[in-house]
Amino acid sequence: MNAKIDNYDQKILGLLQQDARISHAEIGRQIHLSQPSVSERIKRLESSGVIRGYHANINPDAFGYQITAMIRLSTQQGRPYADFVATQPEIIDCYTVTGEDGAVMRVLATDVAHLQRLIDKLNRYGSTSTAIVLTTHVAGKAVSMPVA
Structure with missing residues (x-):
């Protein structure tokens, strides 16, 4: 895996780790990027293997x-x-x-x-x-x- 992770990617990853169900639009609002830009970044992070999945935290x-x-x-x-x-x-x-x-x-x-x-x-x-x-x-x- 040789993905370049910039500051926006780091912020996206931090928000997704806090709440994997957060909308792309909400991420965009919080980090000042458009929803399409956030979606593209998330797709790239998924396809490069940085994001391996989304999981529920079960008690x-x-x-x-x-x-x-x-x-x-x-x-x-x-x-x-x-x-x-x-x-x-x-x-x-x-x-x-x-x-x-x-x-x-x-x-x-x-x-x-x-x-x-x-x-x-x-x-x-x-x-x-x-x-x-x-x-x-x-x-x-x-x-x-x-x-x-």
Whole structure:
């Protein structure tokens, strides 16, 4: 991806990250561009892969999830955990990482027993270490240009 992102694009991306349902006309009003200009910029950002999609932010409580946990999975080389985690709805993020752990994942569970069942399944792929999230200080922060 080699998209040039100027100040207008940065403002558009910031507004879309705050509210993906904001109209192109409203974006134009806020950043002082015409609606057609905003629409063209958004199309370019989408086609270049800068904007990868638009998503609803769902409250896990609505599905009965009372626990958020981070699970580290130490795996032996070649263990196929990736296929398994992709099929589990409770595993909402999974990253292959450097260091002693092969993967770090964020999971949701309805209760401790549900979390234990998920950990038991993951233990087939290696050893796990689990931390239950008590408080979230930052989540879903908007992506912006690096400050150098």
